[in-house]
Amino acid sequence: MPTPIRLLVHGASGRMGRALLRLAAERDDVAVVAAVQRSVGQRVVDGIPHFTASELAGTPAFDAAVDFSLPEGFDPVLALCRGRGAALVSGTTGLADAQRAALDAAASAIPVLWQANFSVGVAVLDELVERAAFALPGWDCDIVESHHVHKRDAPSGTALALGESASRGGAEPRYASLRAGDIVGEHLVQFTTAGERIELVHRAGNRDIFAQGALEAAVRLARRAPGRYGLRQLLFG
Known part of the structure; x- marks a missing residue:
């Protein structure tokens, strides 16, 4: 069996961060060497050293970082990964254009992956949306996303990513967002024309699917050459 990759979890106190730590402990191919939070x-929980965000530079060596934080925390972890030659897997949403440009620039030196949604099912949905848009020129395209009341950004990063795939297929997507209860995540992509409607839907029942996908992405990305990668490419390419 290959040596486990050394993993840094950035945003460890959030919902996704906690899921990453819990599920990483069940895998043989990853070893969490640092957990970073605000x-x-x-200081040490279940054998894992914890660091504040201001102590990021003092974390031990790692092969890949998984980042589920806030936009203001993204720049420091990207800079750290680039400085250490480590891979970065990020699911932080709400990034500014300059931060996306910095991610593209870093891809010349390290392997990077930014993904709005780490569900394998959503990766398949993304491909189906692009194909449907290409096959249905002139149809209306509407994307409706629903999440829990605590989610800040709207439309969701996943909805915007699905919209980009629809646009590549020639559609002009419109968006609607709902924030209610404890919905983990639902995405409906609807194509409509006179007399016909096609609906493509993904519903997430728990956050573990996203954490498992992010861990799998980190394992695969850590062994790749520098470049900008997508989940579809890592899983199915």
């Missing part, structure tokens, strides 16, 4: 109580 504030730290206990």
Whole structure:
């Protein structure tokens, strides 16, 4: 069996961060060497050292970082990965254009992957949306996303990514967002014309699917050459 990759979890106190730590402990191909969050109580939890965001530069060596934080935390972890020659897997949404440009620039030196949604099912949905848009020229395209009341950005990063795929197929997507209860994530892509309607839907039942996908992406990305990668490419390419 290959040596486990050394993993840094950035945004460890969030919902996704906690899921990443829990699920990584169940895998033989990853070893979490650092957990980074805004504030730290206990310094070592289950054998994993915890660092505050201001201590990021003092974290031990790692092969890949998985980042589910906020836009203001993205720049430091990207700079750290580039400085250390480590891979970066990020699911942080709401990035500014300059941050996306920095990610593209970093891809010349390290392998990077930014993904709005790490579900394998959503990766398949993304491909289906592009194909449907190409096959249905002139049809209306509407993307409706639903999430829990605490989600800040709207439309969701996943909805925007699906919209980009629809645009590549020639559609002009429109968006609608719902924030209600504890919905983990639902995305409906609807193509409509006179007398016909096609609906492509993905519903997430729990966040573990996203964490598992991100961990799998980190394992695969850590062994890749520098470049900008997508989940579809890593899983199915």
